[in-house]
Amino acid sequence: MANRREFLKKTAVFTASALVIRSPSLYAQWPADDFAPHLLDEGIANKEIIDTDKIEIKLPKIAEKDAAITITVTSSLEHIQNIAIFVEKNPIPLVAKFNLSPELDAFVSARLKMTETSNVIVLVKTYDGLYRAKEQVKIILGGCGI
Amino acid sequence: MSSIKIRSKRLKESTQIRILISHPMEHGNNQDKITNQLILAHFIRILTVTCNHKVVVSCEMGDSTPKDPYLAFMLKHGKTGDKITVNWLDNLGHTITHNFPQCGTVR
Numbered sequence: 427m428a429n430r431r432e433f434l435k436k437t438a439v440f441t442a443s444a445l446v447i448r449s450p451s452l453y454a455q456w457p458a459d460d461f462a463p464h465l466l467d468e469g470i471a472n473k474e475i476i477d478t479d480k481i482e483i484k485l486p487k488i489a490e491k492d493a494a495i496t497i498t499v500t501s502s503l504e505h506i507q508n509i510a511i512f513v514e515k516n517p518i519p520l521v522a523k524f525n526l527s528p529e530l531d532a533f534v535s536a537r538l539k540m541t542e543t544s545n546v547i548v549l550v551k552t553y554d555g556l557y558r559a560k561e562q563v564k565i566i567l568g569g570c571g572i
Numbered sequence: 573m574s575s576i577k578i579r580s581k582r583l584k585e586s587t588q589i590r591i592l593i594s595h596p597m598e599h600g601n602n603q604d605k606i607t608n609q610l611i612l613a614h615f616i617r618i619l620t621v622t623c624n625h626k627v628v629v630s631c632e633m634g635d636s637t638p639k640d641p642y643l644a645f646m647l648k649h650g651k652t653g654d655k656i657t658v659n660w661l662d663n664l665g666h667t668i669t670h671n672f673p674q675c676g677t678v679r
Contacts, residue, residue: 461634494638513636517601521636526645527628531586535644539636 461518473556478503481548481559488564494537495563497546501532505553509534515544540565576658576670580650587650591621591643591658599635615663616641622657623647 484498499509509532510523521538538546543565550557577592593616600613619631619641629645647654659669 457632460632492638494642496642498644516636518599518635520634522634523632525630525632527626529623529626529628529648531646531648533644533646535590535642537638537642539638 460523461520475549475556475558478557478559481550481557483546483548483559483561485546485561485563487562488566489540491541491565491567492539495540496535496537498535499533499548501550501557503532503550503552503557506532507551507553510549510551511536511538512547512549513538513540513544514547515542516540575668576660578656578658578670578672580656582650583646585648587647587654589621589645589647589650589656591645592640593619593642593658593660594640595660595662597637597639597641613663616660617663619643619658619660621645622659623650624655625657 480503481499481501484500486495489495497511499511501509506526508523508525511521512519513521516539522536524534526532526534532550540546540563543563545560545562548559548561550559575594579590581588581590595616596614597616598611598614600610602611603609604611615635615637616633619633620627621629621631628647631643633641656672657669658672659667661667
C-alpha cells in the first residue's frame with residue numbers, strides 16, 4: 427500500500443510541475459523596472475545610443491489629447507532584438523517593448539496615448555548596439571489643427 | 573464573442589498579421605465620473621504571439637497603451653495553414669489564449 431501511495435504522490439507532483447512549466451504566462455516576466463516613471467532620464471542616460479535614419483516612424487503630426495494614435499515603425503537595420511517605443515512626457519514613458527524573433531520583418535504597428543505635445547522616441551536594440559529615432563507629435567485640444 | 577480578433581494579409585514576400593484585442597486597459601489614475609473613486613488598474617502586461625508553436629513576438633505593454641490595443645506584425649514567409657496563437661496576461665492575473673488555425677490564408 428505504501429508503494430502505491432508513494433507512486434500516486436509522485437505522479438501528482440510531476441503533473442502539477444509540468445502544468446506550471448507549460449503555462450504560457452511564464453514565457454516572459456513583466457519587467458516592472460522598465461515601466462518606471464523616470465526611465466528615460468536614468469535608465470538610458472549612461473548607455474551608448476546611436477542616432478540613425480534607418481528607422482522610419484510613421485505618426486500623425488497633430489493629434490487629440492488621450493486619443494489613440496497609431497504608430498508604425500519600420501527599419502532597415504539587421505539582427506534586431508527588440509523595439510521599444512517611448513513617449514517622452516507621458517507619466518510612464520515606455521509604451522511597449524516588442525521582442526522580435528528572426529522570423530519577423532522589422533515592422534511593428536501599435537497605438538499609443540499622449541497627454542501633451544512631446545517627442546516619440548523609438549529605440550531599436552540590435553546585436554551591434556542601440557539605435558534611436560525621434561518624431562514629434564503636437565497635441566491639440568479637439569485634434570484639429572492648421 | 574471572441575475578445576481577440578486577428579486578420580492576416582498576404583503581401584509580396586511576407587504576411588501581415590493584425591491583432592485587435594478588446595480590453596479596458598485602465599491605468600489606475602482615471603476617476604469614475606459618478607462615484608469619484610479611482611478605477612482599479614487593469615491592463616495587459618505581456619502579449620505573446622506564436623506561429624506553429626514557436627514564439628514569434630513577445631510584447632510588454634504599459635500604461636500608455638489605449639483601450640482595445642491594436643498591433644500589427646510582418647511575418648516572413650507565411651504559409652497558408654500556419655497556426656497562430658495569441659496569448660495575453662494582465663496585471664490581475666487573467667490570461668486568455670486564442671488559436672487561429674487558418675491564418676496565413678489570402679483574404
